[in-house]
Amino acid sequence: MITYEDRSLNALAEAGRWPELLGIYRQVRAAASARAGEAGAAAESAPLGHLIAHGAPPEVAVRLFDEDGGPGTAAGVGDHDSGPLWEVLATRHSWLRLAPLLGPAPVRRLVAHTRVLVGEDLSYGAEPDPDGVPLVLEPWEVAGWGDSGRVRDYLRAGGSRSCLLALPATREGLGPVDLPARRERVAGQRATKEFAALADWAQVACVRGTAADAAAQYAPARRVTGGYVPFAAAYPVLVQAGAGVRAHGVARGRLVVWRALVAMTGAARPDRAEVNALVARLRCFTWCDPADELRYLHVALEDPATGLSWAVSGDDVE
16 A cells, blocks of 8 residues: 555655656556445545645646546545545645636535635636635634634645634633523424534534524533624534534535525525625524533524524534
């Protein structure tokens, strides 16, 4: 098995022999695909793919996703090492450099939204998102991130730095809250399905009532340590939940959260004015669970205009 730690591969990278490394990547991936299937091929070739996505000129790096090398040679949206290969690529070059070179539509879309999360405004000069998700960040998408980056900081030899998924991150500003008795859930809401798509460990419930009513569905006790926070504080953690630990990427998280917000408005496609109005009126409640470890999310989102609230709660133990 070839890994990015192989000295000969690192020597080729140091020498700038990126086309040669791309050829090796394609050979490794095709052989693994024939032997172990697509999942095995993605896993075996990912470390070398990371090296190319991180360090190669964009003209070479984008070819990781081209199928001109033959069956089994191209990376897909699910190929990842410390993160998706397309996300590694997107952190290294501007959309201006990448747009003329990227081919596969799914990869183009995810790279574009990654560049948006980095801070680029692609609302002019880029093809519209197929689902209408804006290609520029709204102010509330920026406000809650603080000093941490919105996209993982990838290292050349593998690995990445990323912010922890934790809401509430601390108990500061929270206090004892007595939650109401559990209410009957409201079934059939599209937003419930969209929020559930964030992560396989996330539990989601919709109730008719307040955010506290929704929180009661999953809180560990009637009395909890909790409190209200701005949606801008909850948004980064929702995006990180949708990004997954390694496989999905923050662009995927952003798209899922936008779909859920659009579903809460009742619209079929994003209307920025409606989503911004929804975010402005949302009441968000968060609470602590003594069983929480490193990656967890506990938030209830109340829309006073409809009288509906959604609780999203879970602990990613992996």
